[in-house]
Amino acid sequence: MIGRLQGQLIDKQPPWIVVDVQGVGYELEASMTTLVALPSVGEQVFLYTHLSIRDDAHLLYGFGRAHERALFRALIKVNGVGPKLALGILSGMDEDAFMRCVRDDDSKALTKLPGVGKKTADRLIIEMRDRFPEWENGQDGSLLLEASNGQSATRNSVADAEAALVSLGYKLTEASKMLADLDSSQSTEALIKAALTQRMKG
Secondary structure (H helix, E strand, C coil): CCCEEEEEEEEEECCEEEEEECCEEEEEEECHHHHCCCCCCCCEEEEEEEEEECCCCEEEEEECCHHHHHHHHHHCCCCCCCHHHHHHHHHHCCHHHHHHHHHCCCHHHHCCCCCCCHHHHHHHHHHHHHHHHHCCCCCCCCCCECCCCCCCCCCCHHHHHHHHHHHCCCCHHHHHHHHCCCCCCCCHHHHHHHHHHHHHHC
């Protein structure tokens, strides 16, 4: 089992990143919460990881905090919630916000997340309420990343942000609408974060 990685960030194409660890490039899928906190390509990163083994693929997921990974692992134990939906949930809100939704029975907020309907939201509230003790009291891991204010090097940040939102489960028309009124000069990561924030407030 691969529990964490520390190395050089060599590629960043949301929701995918590649981290070079002593000459081996590990491809990981990450939540937008983690992606927006990543430094520029070429910088050092430390990520907690979760390895999912399927018949047709070995998939590695990366997280900036131990609590985020713990919540991901709790979410995929819920009936009907797979890794893709779990990443969509973590991309739309952080651990504290999710906890508040569960404690307050706020299914309406959860239904704003991609792929989460009323039945799924209700199931998440019921099942996750019992799962919180599994990870809530664990020691949190800081996001050990060098701060970076640089812009993304992608040639079309809007198109990349749109593709990333679609990968999270939003429809193409919905993703386009979420990005329509945002400043297109922003980096891909900034656009994704702004679109998700606007979506949750709407």
